[in-house]
Amino acid sequence: MAPSADRQGLWGRPTSTLDWCEDNYVVSFYVAEFWNTVSNLIMILPPIYGAVQTYWDGLEFRYICSFLGLLAVGVGSWCFHMTLLYEMQLLDELPMIYSTCVFVYCLYECFKQENSINFFTIALLLVFSVTVTLVYLQWKEPVFHQVMYGALVACLVLRSIFIVTWCCSGVFILYLCSTCRVYPWLRPLCYTSLGIFMLGFLLWNIDNIFCNSLRASREVLPSGVGVLTQFHAWWHIFTGLGSYLHILLSLQIRSTYLKHRPKVRFLCGVWPTLHIEPQRMN
Template sequence: PPADREGYWGPPTSTLEWCEENYAVSSYIAEFWNTVSNLIFILPPIYGAIQTYKDGLEKRYLAAYLCLTAVGLGSWCFHMTLKYEMQLLDELPMIYSCCVFVYCLYECFKYKNTVNYPLLFFLITYSFVVSIVYLNLKEPVFHQVMYGTLVSIIVLRSVYIVLWVYPWLRGLGYTSLTVFLMGFFLWNVDNIFCDKLRALREKMPPVMGAVTQFHAWWHILTGLGSYLHILLSLYTRTLFLKHRPKVK
């Protein structure tokens, strides 16, 4: 496999490095494709946040969109620099955003102007404990398990809603889940077969080789899946409040 190059940000200090060759495209961006693919986390959620604000929807959905944008910005900084501090800026917002998603999803069937303080306290405590433990442990597997736990809770609640409450939302719900799982599958392929993928890229033109950057595809697919999930949650909420939602 080709050796990683040296670049503007110096040697990596992160506890994780991905399969993309370092500084192969630009001397200013450590992992070019893994960086620019984060635009899917940044631009659509900004649009969603603007629409949510204009439509006067509940602030928790504005927070959901902005949290997704924060994940994209943090991930951009991480993959651009491969510095440990930027890694935290990527990984910790993943936990915080999922906590916001959980709150939104479990509060879909409550009347307006109510706050579920026990759930809010639990999610804040969860975020705080995970952050403290991870900062001291510095073990990526711990973060992945804590993140996976939140995703599982979101999936189970979403499946319940589309199966038993609003079955006509199955298309949106299953599309969101399928797209996210496709991203997770490619994330694993990228990790398991990295050496073979790097060797394959040596034999391919750069543009075609970019297609094999499966961690970048993980960003694109999970970003899209997460955006669709917020739409599902928002759609469910507006249906409960007997509004006439329009997916834009």
Template structure:
């Protein structure tokens, strides 16, 4: 949740992608760093660094999803204002009431908005994106479900683990699964959003899964190339003036 999005942001800069996608990657990194700091210290301040960026990053994701079908580099100031105001209200209220349920409900509202928007896209706009769209949503929602189960049945799960063998006890650490699944689901969601956006801009996007040499992890990444045309007949290129086929990955590596 920390390192891969950094490479994604770097590659997005290199490819001249819109700043909101760079912000999406960096927001995911901030969430990962906040969660890391909180679980190392278990301090209230670090808990805020973990939980509040979850709200902010989801607001960025919502903005990206609702701006997928606009002209390149357009800015929706009305939607920006609403999301910034929402973030400020949630932050202010949460600092005063210190009620975890409030944070969970607000976060759930944002996730629900993303779910509805994603379903709309894969149902009515780009049905062939159902695989990526439903995979990202399914992984994320599974993590979200396990997180809530862990919150609600924490005491019962602790007692259950005491009676089970170590391997089963580890497998029922739903909070750990929450971090793994939502981190992966969020990363895939950014790729889904990028895929949708680049399809609209006629960049011929592709999504590949590959194992990287000299790496212990597999990568999931999006590849896209130029070749689309604007209404005046001019070819779509990136900010650098590049034309033709290019492959770019969320991990900052070329496709093998």
């Protein structure tokens, strides 16, 4: 979709295959889509904390990679929306594929021995990532990327619901049968992360479908209120939070299986974090 006002800024005319509903260079000469850019902070700051905390807790490297993958998406999306250059678009979209592959690996390998590596699964996800990259570089069709990303997300959603339902039904092995009672955050983490992500997806679609109406409303609304209609920025916020909560869910499932004591705590009383106590469950 083309911007409603052809404003010029530091980065020149957009070369990306996508230009979102936020008018370009309205807030700043240096940032093409200001609100779509700064909303990526939710995918930059919390993953840094999560990666450091995971390292301090001595957990497996794959979960550090999960947080760093989300960080890479946030940085890439920041660069894309700040410049609207094609190269930065790739820096946003391709890490979405790569990081979600890491999420898939972690969730599908959560019931294995500690520090085990499944080379077959890694090879499969690597082939998928390389194939998507090569096809997308030749066939610059955003819908292709969106479908491939959606397929990975669907794998995560189905696996998450299956694990939580299976575990909490009492079918699982003895020390996990009471997981929902011992760790009451397991089910809420699953469905909260899913619900928040789906809300972001809904706002993303509204932003695309009703862009003209949203732009018209911003012309008459006070600027402070009009900002709230930047639904692509809300997509960043909700999907960033949903992805972060998914990593916590994956971490909690894994640490529970390894008989650690995961504890959900709230940083500054607001932001959820997962801490692993050094001792193991009896």
